[in-house]
Amino acid sequence: MTGQVTAGTADGTLDEIFGRIAPEARNLMAIAQAAQQRLGHLSDATIEGIAARLHVPPVDVRDMVSFYAFLNLSPKGRFHIRLSRSPVSLIKGAQAVADAFAAAIGVAMGETSADGHFTLDWTSDIGMADQEPAALINGTVVTRLEPADAAPIVAALRQRDGANSLPLFPGGDAAGAALPKAVVASGLELRGPVLLGAAAADGQGLRAALDLAPEEVIREVTRSRLRGRGGAGFPTGMKWKLCRQAPGAAHHLLCNADEGEPGTFKDRLLLAEFPDLVFEGMTIAGYAIGATEGLIYLRGEYAYLWDRLQDALEDRRRRGLLGRSVCGREGFDFDIRIHLGAGAYVCGEESALIESLEGRRGTPRDRPPFPTERGHRSEPTAVDNVETFACVTRVLGLGADWFARHGTPESTGTKLLCVSGDCPRPGVYEVPFGITVNEVLDMVGAPEAGFVQMGGPSGQCVAPKDYGRRIAFEDLATGGSVIVFGPGRDVLDVARQFADFFAHESCGWCTPCRVGTTLLRQGMERLLAGQASVGELRQLEEVAVTVARTSRCGLGQTAPNPILSTMRNFPEAYEALLRPGDFVPRLDLEAAIAPAAAIRAEARS
Amino acid sequence: MTDTFTFTIDGVQVEAEPGQTVIEACDAAGVYIPRLCHHPELPPVGQCRLCTCKIDGRMLGACVTPAARGMVVESDTEALNEDRRRLVEMYFVEGNHFCPTCEKSGDCELQALGYRLGMVGPQLSHLWPKREIDARHPDIYIDHNRCILCSRCIRASKLLDGKSVFGFEGRGIEMRLAVMAETLDETALAAADRAVSVCPVGCIVVKRRGYHVPYGKRHFDETPIGADIEARRKG
Numbered sequence: 070m071t072g073q074v075t076a077g078t079a080d081g082t083l084d085e086i087f088g089r090i091a092p093e094a095r096n097l098m099a100i101a102q103a104a105q106q107r108l109g110h111l112s113d114a115t116i117e118g119i120a121a122r123l124h125v126p127p128v129d130v131r132d133m134v135s136f137y138a139f140l141n142l143s144p145k146g147r148f149h150i151r152l153s154r155s156p157v158s159l160i161k162g163a164q165a166v167a168d169a170f171a172a173a174i175g176v177a178m179g180e181t182s183a184d185g186h187f188t189l190d191w192t193s194d195i196g197m198a199d200q201e202p203a204a205l206i207n208g209t210v211v212t213r214l215e216p217a218d219a220a221p222i223v224a225a226l227r228q229r230d231g232a233n234s235l236p237l238f239p240g241g242d243a244a245g246a247a248l249p250k251a252v253v254a255s256g257l258e259l260r261g262p263v264l265l266g267a268a269a270a271d272g273q274g275l276r277a278a279l280d281l282a283p284e285e286v287i288r289e290v291t292r293s294r295l296r297g298r299g300g301a302g303f304p305t306g307m308k309w310k311l312c313r314q315a316p317g318a319a320h321h322l323l324c325n326a327d328e329g330e331p332g333t334f335k336d337r338l339l340l341a342e343f344p345d346l347v348f349e350g351m352t353i354a355g356y357a358i359g360a361t362e363g364l365i366y367l368r369g370e371y372a373y374l375w376d377r378l379q380d381a382l383e384d385r386r387r388r389g390l391l392g393r394s395v396c397g398r399e400g401f402d403f404d405i406r407i408h409l410g411a412g413a414y415v416c417g418e419e420s421a422l423i424e425s426l427e428g429r430r431g432t433p434r435d436r437p438p439f440p441t442e443r444g445h446r447s448e449p450t451a452v453d454n455v456e457t458f459a460c461v462t463r464v465l466g467l468g469a470d471w472f473a474r475h476g477t478p479e480s481t482g483t484k485l486l487c488v489s490g491d492c493p494r495p496g497v498y499e500v501p502f503g504i505t506v507n508e509v510l511d512m513v514g515a516p517e518a519g520f521v522q523m524g525g526p527s528g529q530c531v532a533p534k535d536y537g538r539r540i541a542f543e544d545l546a547t548g549g550s551v552i553v554f555g556p557g558r559d560v561l562d563v564a565r566q567f568a569d570f571f572a573h574e575s576c577g578w579c580t581p582c583r584v585g586t587t588l589l590r591q592g593m594e595r596l597l598a599g600q601a602s603v604g605e606l607r608q609l610e611e612v613a614v615t616v617a618r619t620s621r622c623g624l625g626q627t628a629p630n631p632i633l634s635t636m637r638n639f640p641e642a643y644e645a646l647l648r649p650g651d652f653v654p655r656l657d658l659e660a661a662i663a664p665a666a667a668i669r670a671e672a673r674s
Numbered sequence: 675m676t677d678t679f680t681f682t683i684d685g686v687q688v689e690a691e692p693g694q695t696v697i698e699a700c701d702a703a704g705v706y707i708p709r710l711c712h713h714p715e716l717p718p719v720g721q722c723r724l725c726t727c728k729i730d731g732r733m734l735g736a737c738v739t740p741a742a743r744g745m746v747v748e749s750d751t752e753a754l755n756e757d758r759r760r761l762v763e764m765y766f767v768e769g770n771h772f773c774p775t776c777e778k779s780g781d782c783e784l785q786a787l788g789y790r791l792g793m794v795g796p797q798l799s800h801l802w803p804k805r806e807i808d809a810r811h812p813d814i815y816i817d818h819n820r821c822i823l824c825s826r827c828i829r830a831s832k833l834l835d836g837k838s839v840f841g842f843e844g845r846g847i848e849m850r851l852a853v854m855a856e857t858l859d860e861t862a863l864a865a866a867d868r869a870v871s872v873c874p875v876g877c878i879v880v881k882r883r884g885y886h887v888p889y890g891k892r893h894f895d896e897t898p899i900g901a902d903i904e905a906r907r908k909g
Contacts, residue, residue: 126832128841128854135843135852413845430842435720435738577823577842577849579723584764584801587847591799608797615760618733619723655799 082107083118092122094129095446097428101134102409110141136430136576138192138412139369146181146188148226150174151205155194155331155570156522156563157489157552162215163202167191169219186227193414193570194331195370198489198552199256199496208372211250221249253373255342256334256487259512261499263475263483264346264459267467271345272390274466278353279398286357287313290461293469294481298456299325299417300524300548301623302480305461308451311441313358315449322360323445323452324351325422327368329414330525331570332550335485336455338497340367340374343459344381348405350458352395353465355403358451363405366422369412378407414574418622419452420444421576432578433622456485456549476502480541484549488513490522491555506536506545515553520560520639525550526567527627529634530560560639561646565593567631575624582625585616589632595655596646602653606643610636681745683707683727690741697725697736700749704907706900707749708758708787710765711824712737713872716833719825724758724787759791766793767800768847770819771875777884778876780892784822785875786899801847811858813865813881821851821877831869839863851877 086103090096097119104115111119111134120127134140152158152167167189171177174187181188197203200212211222225248260266278286291306312320324347328336339347351363367374382405385391393402408426410416416425420434423445444450460482464472473481480502489495492515500509506523510516521531523540524547531538531545538545554563572586592609595601601609613629620626636643680687683696683705690699695718697707710722718737725736728748736749748754765771765784773779805818828840828851839861843852855861863869865880873879889895 126838126841126854128838128852131843131852132841136845430845435735437740573846575846577844577846579721580761580764580768580823581723583823583847583849584768587801588764588767588798611756612760612798615757619726619757619761621720621723621735 079104079108079112079115079118083115083122087122093428094123094125095426095428097123097130097133098137098408098411098425101130101140102411105140109147110144112142133428133430136413137369137410140411144181144185147186149188149190149205149207151190151192151195153193153195153197153201153203153205154191155198155201156554156566157198157332158194158201158203159566160490160554160558161201165216166202166204166214166219169216170223173219173223187223192370192412193329193574196328196334196337196368197253198332198334198487198550200254201489205370206248206251208375209248209251210253210370210373211248212253214250218250225249253337253341256338256496257342258488258494258496259498259500261483261501263463263472263499264456264485265343265499267463269463269466272349272388272396274462274464275349275352275390276396278356278465279396279401283313283357283359286353286465289469290357290464293460293464293472294479295457295460295464295472296480296542297454298460298484298548299454300330300528300546302542302546305453305457308441308453309354309358311439312449312451315442317448319361319446319448320359321445321448321450322351322355322358322363323419323422323426323450324363324365324455324458325417325419325452326365326371326455327410327417327422328371328455329368329417329574330527330548330550331567332487332489332522332525332552333548334487334489335497335549337371337374338485339455339459340371340378344378345385346459346462347455348382348385348391348458350461351405352391352403353461354451354453354458356395356401358449360451361402361404363403364426364445365405365407366416366426367407367409368416369410372409375407375409382407413576414570415576415622415624418624421622422452423450430576432576433624435621454548477539477541477543479543484540484547486540486547486551487549488551488553490553491515491518491558492553500540502541503539505539506531509540509551510536510553513553515555517556518553519556519558520554522550522552522554522563522567522631523547525552526570526631527623529630530564530638532638535638559642560635561593561597561642564631564635565590565597568593568628571624571628575628579619579621579625581616582620582622582628585612585620585625586628588612589616589629593632596643599646599648600653600655601646602648602650604651605653606647679741679743681741681743681747683747684750688741694741695737696727696729696734696739696741696745696747699741700736700747701903702906704904705749706903707736708791708900709737710783710787710822710874711826713826713830715868716826716829716872719829721824722761722822724761726757727754755791758787759793760798762788762791762793763796763798765822766796767798768803769821770802770805776820776876777879778820780887780889780895782876782894783874783899786894789894790898790900805850808853808858809881811861811863814858814863814870814878815881816851816853816858816878817876818851820875822875823849823851824874826872826874827851827869827878830872831863831867834868837862837867837869839867839869 120130202214203212295305296302413431416431421431425431440450486498492513568590572590575582575586577583617629688703707725709725720735720738807817809815831839841852
C-alpha cells in the first residue's frame with residue numbers, strides 16, 4: 070500500500086511503545102491503540118509481538134482487538150472516514166453525503182481505495198446529533214456536512230503526506246483544523262439555574278468539601294437526593310456510601326464518558342466547555358470515597374477532546390487543585406487520568422466499561438457483586454456519569470438544600486437534555502426535572518412533533534397522547550437524549566433502525582442478545598417489506614420479551630424497547646402493514662423459481 | 675459444615691454452603707435447572723442464560739448468582755420454560771444444526787434440552803451462516819457450524835489443559851470461536867484434552883469414534899438430560 074503509515078518495523082515500533090507503556094495486560098487497549106496509530110492496523114505479527122511482550126496467549130490479544138470497531142485487524146486507508154448513521158443523521162441527509170464521498174473517492178461504503186488512501190464506512194451515532202450529518206476522519210470530527218463538501222475534503226486529505234496524516238489515537242484536533250467543516254459547535258442552547266447558569270466561584274465546591282469529613286460529604290450528596298445522570302437514576306450518595314464502606318486495598322473512581330446512547334451529546338458539551346465542573350466533582354468524589362485517582366473513560370469518538378482535556382488537567386495541577394495535597398490539604402492526594410475507548414456502545418455499561426479499562430473485550434459482568442463492592446481491579450469502585458460529577462460540584466458549592474429546591478421531590482436538580490431531529494433549535498437545554506414533553510417541544514420550536522424518542526433507542530417512543538408526561542425518573546426517564554420526529558416520519562422505520570443499532574452493538578456474550586437482536590432486526594425488516602402476518606408479529610413480540618427478560622446486561626434488556634414501546638403506543642402502524650392470514654411463507658416461491666422459469670422460457674424461444 | 679443455610683426453589687427447600695452458587699446448591703440437592711454453558715469443573719460465565727431464574731423477584735442466571743439464606747427462587751415455571759425453549763431455538767437457527775447426520779446426536783446437550791423443554795422445531799428464521807470445518811488435525815475435527823459459543827473449550831483449555839488453544843473473536847452475531855493457529859493441527863490440542871470432552875455439542879469431535887455407540891442407545895436416548903442430577907434428590 071502506497072499510503073500506508075509505516076514508522077519502521079512492527080518490532081521496532083512495539084519496542085518503542087513498550088518503552089512508554091508498562092507491559093501489563095491491563096494496558097492492552099492503550100498498547101493496541103498506540104500500535105495502530107503507528108502501523109495503521111494490527112497484523113498477526115503485531116498481535117503476536119504484543120502477546121509475547123505481555124506473556125499472554127496471542128488468542129487473548131486477538132479476542133480483545135477484534136471486539137472494538139476502531140481497532141483494525143486488516144489494513145485500512147490512511148484516512149478512515151466514518152459517517153455517523155442514525156435516524157437523525159439520515160433525516161439530515163447523511164445518505165446523500167455518503168454517496169458524495171463514495172463518488173469522490175471512487176469506492177463503495179465499507180471499502181478501501183486501491184491507492185490505500187481512504188476507507189469509507191458507516192459508524193454508530195458519534196455524539197453530534199445536533200450537527201448532523203457528521204463524520205469522523207481518523208480522530209477528527211467534521212459536522213454539518215453537505216454533499217458538496219465531500220470533494221474538497223477528499224482533495225485536502227489527498228495532499229497530506231504520510232508524516233502529516235491524522236493520527237487516530239488520540240487527538241487529531243490540531244492536524245484536522247485545516248479541513249473544511251472540522252468544527253464542533255458547543256451546542257449550548259439554554260443555561261439553567263443549577264449547572265450552567267449558576268454563578269459559583271471556581272473551586273468553591275471542592276474547598277467546601279475539604280472542610281468536611283468524607284462521610285459528611287457523602288451525607289450532603291445524599292441529602293441533595295442527587296441521582297445518577299446516565300439514565301438509571303441510582304442515588305449517588307448511596308453508591309458512594311456503599312463504595313466507601315466496602316473493604317479493599319484501594320478504592321477507585323471512574324467517570325463514565327462513554328456517551329454512546331444515540332442522540333446524547335451533553336457530556337461532549339460539559340467536557341469541551343465546562344471541564345472544571347466535571348473535574349472538581351470527581352475530586353470531591355475521590356475525597357469522599359477515599360480514592361487517590363480518578364479515571365475518565367472517554368469514548369473513542371471524542372478523541373478530538375484529548376488535548377483540550379489534558380491542558381485543563383495540567384492547569385488544575387498547576388493551581389494545586391490536583392496532585393499531592395489537593396488545595397493544601399495534607400494527606401489528600403488525587404489526580405485524574407483519561408482512558409480512551411475504541412468504538413463500542415456496550416462499554417457505557419459500567420461493568421463492561423471496567424472490563425474494557427482492564428484491557429479486555431467490553432463484556433458486561435454478572436452482578437452481584439456490584440462494582441461498589443468489586444469493580445476495577447476487583448476493588449471497590451464508584452462509576453458515575455460526567456453530568457453527575459458536575460452536579461456534585463454544585464451540591465457542595467451551593468448547598469444540598471439549594472440543589473434540592475430545583476426539580477421534583479424524587480428527581481432533584483436540573484437535567485441536560487440533548488434535543489435533536491426535526492426541530493429548528495437542536496442542542497443542549499438545561500431544564501428542571503418535571504418539565505413536560507409539551508413544554509420541551511414548545512421550547513425547541515417543534516410543537517407539532519409526530520413522536521418523540523425519549524432516552525435514545527434504549528428508552529421509549531412517546532406518542533402525542535403522552536406529551537403531557539413529565540421528564541423525571543418517576544415518569545419519563547432519560548439519560549438526556551430527546552429525538553424529535555416530525556409528523557410525516559415513519560415510526561416503524563425508526564424502530565427498525567434502532568433494532569439494527571442494537572444488533573450491531575450487541576457484544577455477543579449472551580445468547581438472547583447476540584441472536585435475539587438480529588432476529589428482531591430481521592423481523593422489523595420483514596414487517597416493513599410487507600411480508601409479515603399476524604403470526605409473525607406475535608413471534609416478534611415473543612422474541613422481544615425473551616430478550617428483555619433473559620439478557621445479561623442493560624443493553625440486551627433494553628434492546629427490544631423500540632419495538633415493544635411502538636407496539637404499545639402505535640399499534641395501528643403495525644396493523645397497517647400486516648399481510649392477511651396467519652402465516653406467510655418465508656420462501657418467496659415465485660422469486661425462487663424465477664431463474665428456472667427464465668431458462669425454460671429461453672429454451673422455448 | 676456448621677454455617678450451612680437454606681433457600682427455596684419452586685417451594686423445595688435446598689441446603690447450601692457459603693460460596694456456592696444457586697445452580698451448585700440445586701445440583702447437589704437434586705433439583706435440575708437447565709443449562710448449556712455451565713460445567714461443574716469450570717468457572718461460570720453466564721452466557722447461555724438458560725439457567726435464568728426469578729430470584730427474589732429479579733431475573734438472574736443461577737450459575738452466576740451466589741446462594742443466600744432465605745432466597746426464594748422460581749425456576750420450573752411456564753414463563754421461564756417458554757424463555758428457555760426460545761433460547762434453545764435461537765441456538766438452532768443461529769448455527770447449522772442437522773441432528774440426523776451429526777455424530778453427537780443422542781449425546782448432544784443442545785438436542786437433549788430441545789427435547790426436555792418440548793421444542794417441536796424451530797419457528798424462528800434460520801440465519802444460515804457460512805461457517806468452516808477444519809479436519810486437518812489427525813485426531814480431532816472442529817465443525818464451527820455446530821458451535822454454540824458456550825466457551826467451555828476456551829475455559830477448559832486454559833484452566834484444565836493449560837494450553838489456551840481457543841478464544842473468541844469478533845462481536846455480536848459475528849462472534850466466533852477462534853483457534854490459536856491457522857489450522858487446528860498447528861495447535862497443541864490433543865484428543866484426550868478436557869477442551870475436547872467438555873464440548874456440549876458436535877463442534878469439537880474426536881475422529882473415528884463417532885459411531886462406537888449406535889444411535890438409539892446413547893446417553894440421552896436412554897435418560898433425559900438432567901436425570902442424573904434429579905436422581906440425587908432425597909425423599
